[in-house]
Amino acid sequence: MTAPRTIHFTLNGAAVAATVMPHQSLVELLRERFDLFGARESCGQGLCGCCTVLVDGRAVSSCLYLAAFVDGAGVTTVEHLAADGDLDPVQEAFIETGAFQCGFCTPGFVLMTKQLLDEIPDPSDDDIRHYLSGNLCRCGAYPEIVAAVKLAARRQRGA
């Protein structure tokens, strides 16, 4: 039905419900209904990563994801990382290395880096480049971003 429907999902660890239209995207839902602005739409085409969130632990472009499809799923946004007031080591590494300028792309890069380090705790330069190739930074902070990923990896490995 084109009619609105009610969905239930876990958002940043809390059970929530929301009324959505079938044609509503996940990024719209997060902003309009939940006031979560860390994911933001830029290219709108899955290319820049500004709208990155995790659905059941996997990074997705929320600009290309129907809100209705998170029914029953777990959604994590960048806001969850420092929910207890302490920054995640990835966030700290981004600050220390100066891995952003305008910051518009940063939540996306931070979340992708989290996933990368979950999958590959000690990534090579090549791993980093391939994993982050779907995120764009128009300010060109790439050299610092690579440094941030490496710093966070070292810290997390306790090296």
Next chain:
Amino acid sequence: MTPFELEEPVLLGAALALLDPEDSSVRAIAGGTALMLMMKSGLYRPRRLVSLRKLAPALDGVRSAPDGGIEIGAMVRLSDLRRSAVVRAAAPVIAETLLTHSNVRVRNVATIGGNLAQGDPHMDLPPVLIALGASVRLAGPGGERIVRVEDLLTGYLETVIANNELITAVIVPPQTGWRTAYAKVTARSADDWPALGLAVSVRVEAGIARDARIAIGAATETAMRLPGTEALLAGRAIDDALLQEAGRAAAAEAPVVADHHGSASYKRVLVAVHLGRALRQTIAGAER
């Protein structure tokens, strides 16, 4: 995006029944990555979308077939395909191709079924699957049929899939003796859709190319085989002269078109150069 109905059936039969043989504004939605792009740009305005999400358990998973081939469920996501040990063992070229395919987030969502059903000539997997000799299993109201990937794609965003048919699986035959390489050539930034996708499969015995399957994508209106070039290679001893000859033959044979990525004559140059390089790569692999 404009409003539409969204159905989420749990059984294949129900999904098929919700599709409309006459109405292309009713479509299946798998990962939705390709559909969302078309809907957001206003290129496609669905009346109803039939989500395959809840069918996933039946259409998921990568299995080895008894004959040594593999069967990939249509709802297998590209990231799972890339990580699959079964795929890496039976057809490593698929995993290698996926490394530079779209990006992590798209691969986490996009399915192999959606990838093939989209019929987009610029995609990376169709030429690879063609070179591997793969087929798809199609389910319709009247039952099942099996179609080779090279016969599936008929033109720009066109396939032989009927409005009320669904891909349920992709079948890759055993690759014993075959070596496959894929060249993704981008003409603009490194992270881009291919300007040219060239997949090369050869069966080499004692320096002789016994058999070859060569498939081209992105530079042509649809992904397709290059039978003339395949025939030229068959039974010949592989040396630099043959590679150059094959490159020239492929450049002449492929119905290359111009687009944002470059002119047709330049893309022919790319075909010639990269065919030679891909062949060399397969032979190097065969000798290992």
Next chain:
Amino acid sequence: MSDATRVSSGQIGRSLPRVEARAKVTGAAEYIHNLRLPGMLYGKICRSTVPHGRILRIDASAAAAIPGVHRIVTAEDIRTVIAEPYYGPAFHDQPILAEGKVRHVGEPVAVVLATDPHIAEEAAQAIVVEYAPLPAVFDEIEAMNSAAIVHDILKPAGTFPDLKHLAGRSGTNVALDFHLRRGDTERAFAAAEHIFEHSFRTQQVMHTPLEPHVSLADAADGGVTIHSATQTPSFVRIEIARLLGWPENRVRVKTAFLGGGFGAKVYVKLEALAVALSLLARRPVKLALTMEEQFFTISKHASTFRIKSAVDGHGHITARQCQVFYNGGAYADIGPRVAQKSGFTATGPYDIPNVAIDSYEIYTNRPPAGALRGFGVPQLVWAYESHTDLIARALGRDPVEFRRRNLLRDGAPQATGTVMRDAAISAVLDRLAARLAWDQPFDRGAGTLKRGRGLAIGFKASISPTTSVATVAIAADGSCILYCGTVDMGQGSTTAMAQIAAEALGIEAEAVRVVAPDTDVTPYDMGTLGSRSLFHMGNAVRLAAQDARDKLAALAAETGVPPGANLPISEQFRRKYGMQAGTIVGAGSYIPAYAPPDSATGLTPNATPFWMVGGAGAEVEIDTETGRVRVLRLVNVADAGTPINPGIVETQLTGAAIMQLGFTLFEEMQFTDGQLRNPSLAEYKIPGIRDMPDRIEAETVDSAQQSGPYGAKGVGETGTFAVSPAIANAIEDAVGVRISELPITAEAVYRALRRAAGDQLEDL
């Protein structure tokens, strides 16, 4: 307390992380993109589908019938709230909505207002507009003498006195022509040992800030508040006040962090339309563009540059003639300023006694072009540094030695006649050559992979004269708030300004809070553009902080604090007011000296308050079978004066270089008959992480800008200047072919290789 006697608190040269860093990594940073207002309507723009045409009919009946549509607005409606609805910083040539005719594809023609953005979008697609096509012109050279005229009559704004003479000109597409003559070029060419002449072109590209343009207007109670992602809040206020015929104090412009700007968000973009819509609807209205729409809003000039040099027997350039044609698109925006100001330096950082410069801003039927990170200078450096390299090669001279021989040095007059000061041109070239180990042998590759290296150096005159004003408030507990209108779009200005204020006050930068630009609160600033802020606003901030400090000293004296006593500021306030009360306000205003160019000769004794100098070196590898260029190493050396925050300066330099790398190798707005074929990031590619050179380096040379705040000068654009010619020069070094047109695609290089081999690639 004079500045010389006080103790530094060590804020200058501190690589402090950005003060807003935490907000940016947690996603909490404020952008106008995130803003919603109660009762707000969304506007969606219906855009022209033809490059040049008369509007015959706008049929919005189907759109208006869609449930949820609040209203459809066309130019006629705009006129009911704004009598003369034309705007622009240099010319009042741009209609808020197209009136009578359209001049480029994508020009706003009508707007749908709705409570739901999806409905607004659907309705905008349902508006039917009929056009009678007019002859159109797209190329800047053709437009010089075309029968297709984009604007019937030129309408310069009053803002710039030196554009007045253009008023009323008709029958031309030339919006501005700037001419400079020094010495006797004719004689020099007649006497020359060698003459070299080349032509270079650049393509139209787009800024693509990741936060697309967004403005909200809220007209209520006889005033209007505009929330806008703008780099120029003060200018927006003045321009909107002019359009409405209101005093400035009824217009309030607020901004937040910008998700990138790069010159896309200067002057008025969506603000005038948003204000008109809010006045019509009597509700707040939000206009938020998609990435696609940005391509129709503003871009960087395509250009053609014809350059000719005379060289004597000793390898000295004795004369240079420059003709620069900027393709301004359908509306002038700041283009006339780009043409004029970049004209000052079109001959390059060389000491050339005889120069002739002609620089033109030209209307065409393409989307408008404005300022993009360099104000025309990267287009110039592309040409003059390619040309300089060609000359060195033709004369068999080493490119570094040839440049050194001709370099402009401090104390010598530059093309405009202005004597160079505090421009570390030689130091930049020296450091560049040293970093590249220019005098050492170089690995030239093997087989089908050939390597080469190249360098280039460019400079820019800061735009002038412009004003910045700042205030500093010291609260009764001694804490400090800085009010300045500089917009932080990623360049780190908030942090740098806090450092400057803190240094002047003798406190830690962390103790200064910087207020986001809000024209009701922050004083006038000309704009965050042209790398002017650190210098101009930095000086104003320093003056304001010093003023506050002097007032604190007076307070100490008044309350009987003995000199040298370390009494906390809060205690001094308490002594004076008997409780925690009071505020000290320091104010600072800065405008540098400037002399406008002579209208006949283009000469001026004072063209700019400071010079920016940027050099780049590239090492490349070419696949000779495909033409593919890999940049292995990219080095940037700059004169940034004394960096306030070296860490941020370095990211500015590499970031700018990476952006220019995209402009060099693949970014291009592609048109067919005026229709833009690639308005999306899927087809208009910008550099990603895998496009990074294997090594990318940045360095600032030892230097100080005497007139700058603590020796600093602007740097936001410097990293873009020399990247493109450095790469083209490296390509010639590797494979012996010269590319004279951007972008340098693999296909372009491959075609050049075939041409050089006498075997041109045929198009079948």
